[in-house]
Amino acid sequence: MSDQNEKLSRKRRKNERDELRKMKREAKRLKAKATEEVTEASIPTIKITDLNNDCLEVIFNHLEFNDLFNVADSNKLLTSAAGRVYWKKYRKMPVDLYTCYTTDECFKIRAHCIWVYDRTAALKFLRYFGHIITKLRITCFSIKNPYLAELHRYVFEYCSETLIQISFCYMIACAFFPIEKSFPNVESVSFRYCMVDENLSQLNKWFPNVRRLTFGYFVKLDNRKCIEKYFPHLQSLSIERFCPQNQFGFEEQNAMEALRLNPNLQHLKLKNFDTKFLRKASEYMKRVESLEITIRRSDINHRGSSIRLEKVKRLVIHGDRDQHIDFSTLPFTFGCVHEVIYIKQK
Template identity: 35%
Template sequence: MDNRNEAAGRKRQPEGANLPANKRSKPSETVSADVQRASNKTAQKPTKIHYTRLRRRMEEEEEEKLAKLGPDPNLCTTKLTDVNVDCLEHIFKNLSLIDLLNVADSNKQLKPAADLVFASRYGKQSIEINLEFKFVRIFERNQQTAKILWLFCFKLLRCFGHSITKLKIIYGSSQNATLDVKIDRYVSKYCSKSLVEIELKHCASRTLNDLKKPFSSVESLYFVSCELGSKLSELNKWFPKVQRLEFLGANELSDCNDIAVNFPDLQHLSLYLPDVEKNRLNQKHFAELLRLNPNLQKLYIYGHIDAKHLQSFSKHLQHLESLEIHPFGYFSNAKNGTAHFPNVRKLKLRGWARRFPMTFDKLEELIVISIVMDQTLANFISKHKTLTKLNYAGNKYGEPGALLKITLPALDEVDFGYCAFPIDEVITFMKKCTSLKKLTLRFCDEKDYQTVQNRLGNKWRETEKEYYTTTMERQLTS
């Protein structure tokens, strides 16, 4: 019994009882150490960790319950990229062009639908890039929008260049050479297959020299006041399917000796031929171009051509159907011969001609502007019995007797604009032209029209009137 009490006494002895008196801890110090250890243990395992674990466990239990119940039929889990192209196209139709650009540039899966929207909305529109004033304009948009679009110019070519069909580029000054080169590179890279029509204005010779691959779909090509380099003689290589080629304004020929190119599909040609031979598209270049493209159907010439050159040109234009010359000037050497165009059906002359060294076999429509209606012009008109339409806009008064010379039996429609003739001549003209259905001319006084109406009866009726110009139409008899 004593031994058990002694053992129990030993168990109840505090820690450090066997230590010397000088090394034993005081009771207060022992409690303080226990508190410190407890606080350290609490700091190592904060309450937040326990909360996080508890929340995670609750979420897992919730997911397990939902998995057993199955998916909620009212919960939509479809992403935008999972929607088919037709639906996306319908959605994207409500976006502005800039937002559409951002969509196409941000996600490859959304781009096909954005392409469809751009093609349907802007694919047939002409897009103008102005490097001088820094704006991009789609012609239905205002100037403010054009300035904003300039910030997205290169993104526009990169994202939607393959859908652009009509493009006009107005180049800037020589200070913007770097910008010009960049635009040319982007157009060549992203638009070469899609463009059908392209107009270049004020471009430098390097524009043609920097071409890397052909524009395989271009049908209409316009150069307006451009500096044309050595590659002008290779235009058919870079634009193999051109049907309409126009040189408008003074086009400089910097390094080009000729434009001897053949376009298998060329139908319409317009050339600017000023009375300067140096560094210009001159008559020698023009003649060679016509010789290599004999199947032209429409030709527009702006410039000075004498009868000799006109006659030499006509030899290469046996299939020509439409001819326009502006200005059509004096032909002092008309005695050298006349130019014959066997298949031309439409002729338009503007200028101050006193001679007309040309003949036609099938001329149907004649438009004459700013040439005096005198006996010379009347004689030229009267030679072409196949004429059905005549449009004249020149001096206010026709020379007496001129109108009676052009009483052609096939004339169907005549428009003299503001040109007036004596009343007796007008009535005789209207009676002799048995095929005439519509006549527009100038009456100096209201009484003149009433006189014509009274003498012709109900056969003719006024259909339109503007100041002194009156349009009358023949009434069909039942």
């Protein structure tokens, strides 16, 4: 009987010890859980969109250009900070919207210029960073009108207040659309190898403060009188034709009227206009200080009165490749010329 009671006593004590160990393990587990919950509650959860622009700018400053664009495209709340980084790192770079085709490569930075290749990316780029762009070139080959209309609308909406220089290159297939608003700060406008319809008009209203105007080698020009405007701040004018008989570019009477309406020009470039035209136009070139022209053999042998260029200080002459010019035979007289440069045509 005593042995049986001893066994029961040992069994009871063992059960008590097991129960005690179990209670200790449970208490340890509950304590660890409580500590973990307290730790998680003490550390706040922060999203990147919760950071202010100063913090975001420090982070985004380490991104490459493509990544910076992707950040601006990912969330509207990040666009402002991305724009601040763009202003800091890229605002001085000209932008070329070389949107000729769709490609996997959207952007490339080369020759200190930002090249935008993809059409969809170009529209987004203007929406995110257009208000920072100061120099813009639009290059398009055979692009359908609907896209060009959208591109022009974005340029007008996002870049009109900040642009100081704009160029149009290889714009063909009636690429220009009526401009609804002016570009008050644009000082330089350039057209090169463009096919332009009648919509190219009222340039002096679209660009009221333009100082430099360049027309280079039009493929087609339906509205030749677009140059016959008064530009109150115009200082430099460049008109280039493929040849004197070019049927697509400006005619002599258009250039003559442009010179008559803008007598305060200081820099003038007339490519492939003969000396006969220059002789007639010289009365409107009284203040020209830098002149760039084309001289052919027929111009040298042409008889007539000398062309007096009173204020020209710098003269650049383009001639035939195999042509040698005796400057004493040139049909010009000068008042204060300092430099004469001769360039042979390739």
